[in-house]
Amino acid sequence: MGSKPCPCGSGSILTECCGRYHRGAPAPSPEALMRSRYSAFALGLEGYLRDTWHESTRPTTLDLDDGTRWVRLEVLDHGQDGDQGRVHFRATFREGRRWAVLEENSRFVREAGCWSYLDGTPSVTRLKPGRNDPCPCGIGRKFKSCFGQG
Numbered sequence: 001m002g003s004k005p006c007p008c009g010s011g012s013i014l015t016e017c018c019g020r021y022h023r024g025a026p027a028p029s030p031e032a033l034m035r036s037r038y039s040a041f042a043l044g045l046e047g048y049l050r051d052t053w054h055e056s057t058r059p060t061t062l063d064l065d066d067g068t069r070w071v072r073l074e075v076l077d078h079g080q081d082g083d084q085g086r087v088h089f090r091a092t093f094r095e096g097r098r099w100a101v102l103e104e105n106s107r108f109v110r111e112a113g114c115w116s117y118l119d120g121t122p123s124v125t126r127l128k129p130g131r132n133d134p135c136p137c138g139i140g141r142k143f144k145s146c147f148g149q150g
Contacts, residue, residue, distance in 0.1 A: 030085025
């Protein structure tokens, strides 16, 4: 993990951000858990994803695609009411030369002091960025001078 930036886009170093949750510290909020789960998808941490998925909705297997590269996370809304939480987010990813955005309204539940992902309502939209469009990764450069180079 070292001094790599955290995939969740916080601007912090992975070890000081989502990495602490990956190592076993409990996430203090639904948003923190969602960010750490996004980072786990980006890093291929299947065990963490399964461990933070509520047992009532947890799939028996996860099929993480090595060809998927998660490049940007945007938290659009979040909140909690007692032991219930929600996060609305948008995650941009690339599969080979194809781009898409996963948008989801996720639900979380806290039991015995620990948050877990319950379920979500996802939708996936394909993107087709033009050479002079802003790059979907969100760093502000044109697509042709960022991911569109090759």
